[in-house]
Amino acid sequence: MLAKRIIPCLDVKDGRTVKGVNFVDLRDAGDPVELAWNYSQQGADELVFLDISATVEKRKTLVELVKAVARQINIPFTIGGGITEIADADALLNAGADKISINSAAVRNPALIDELAKAFGVQFVIVAVDTRVMGDKNIVHLNGGRLPTERQTLEWILEAESRGAGEILLTSMDHDGTKAGFDNGFLTQVNNAVNIPVIASGGAGSVQHFVDVFQQTNVDAALAASVFHYGEILIPDLKTILRENNIEVRV
Amino acid sequence: MTESNNNANQKLPLQGAGGASGIGIIRYGAGNIFSLTATLERLGIAYGMVNTEADLDQYDRYIIPGVGHAGAAMHKLESTGLVPAIKALEKPTLGICVGMQLLTSYSQEGDCNLLDLFPMKTLKFPQTDGFKVPHTGWNQVFPEKENPLFANIPTGSHFYFVHSYFIEYEPLFTLSSTNYIHPFSASIWRDNFYGVQFHPEKSGAYGEQLLTNFSQI
Structure with a gap:
């Protein structure tokens, strides 16, 4: 059976990981390559790097970082942050990235999805969507959830799929950082509406939350950052418990 | 494993000879190979690039990589002029992903005739409730024949897939199978290919x- 994927997400700024990490055996917790290697050894199925560098010059560091990651790790990885045109994506692909993730740039210029899918194939294009409930509707937000748009989230996701998104990374900003669990209700709604893989994000606080998201929704993968970085959840333990709950995972 | 799965007509490929060594990667512009070459370096496996027919002699085995659109990849491969030489290869040759699909006779992707080294077709996954396309992620691979390619790999191990087209299951040539919607060829084997x-x-x-x-x- 196709396994459910566990995906740690690393925030990177100027070539360094920014969120705190307390793995005891890391020599340099700010080194994304060492952290990535560590996660791959623990059994992570995939990695996402989100580049939050402020300037274009600093993004050049990212290409070197991507090469270093590709040299060291043997699992797929995605790069997101600051990709606004084909040339950005091309540089990352040539440096060894398996997929790229676009968020605000796709909302501002939806044709970017078509262009990327045409140039590199749908499997290369993840559309990341940050959603927040306003009134009784899920609304697409930009800038890390601070800036609401006019778009309803489900409608935007369906458009992204039709334009060539190969995968959806859906982050509930209402759940993100709460450690109260994923937004299983909305994830079910989205997952049932699309025919491409969905990665759940936002709200992971315990192993049970991962069990819940895979049992209550049929999403393909679950992404988290701090619970992994701070060692609150160890991936081998997480996978053992998922397996005990009859959820297919890669051993 | 059953007797009928053992192909009496399969001959093991020639061993490297004549001073040739390492893996020649067929370069035809279909997809990025950084991760592949990085992995070979990490494993200490020698490799080089094959751009022309003359380059083939330097190596004792070959990899045909490939990502993207099978029809487009076939057109690129044809434009290198390497197709007759590839079809005549007698050394071990491994196609990866779209590089594997090129070994078959035909792909629905681009409605394109391919190398025809395997009398098998590359088809699009049918739209099926509960099964997303592309087939993305780690799925189990079950070897169906004895072959050194799967030495020291437990049956049912997970490998990483990302594809919308698959090669049909065919008992004669399917070396390992994976089930997604239906069983398909996770790997194929014929002689040295x-x-x-x-x-x-x-x-x-x-x-x-x-x-x-x-x-x-």
């Missing part, structure tokens, strides 16, 4: 084992 639908360079320790195995076939 091999293909894998998954990405060994992205498939963790077992993917590395498979590449090491190929380097020793």
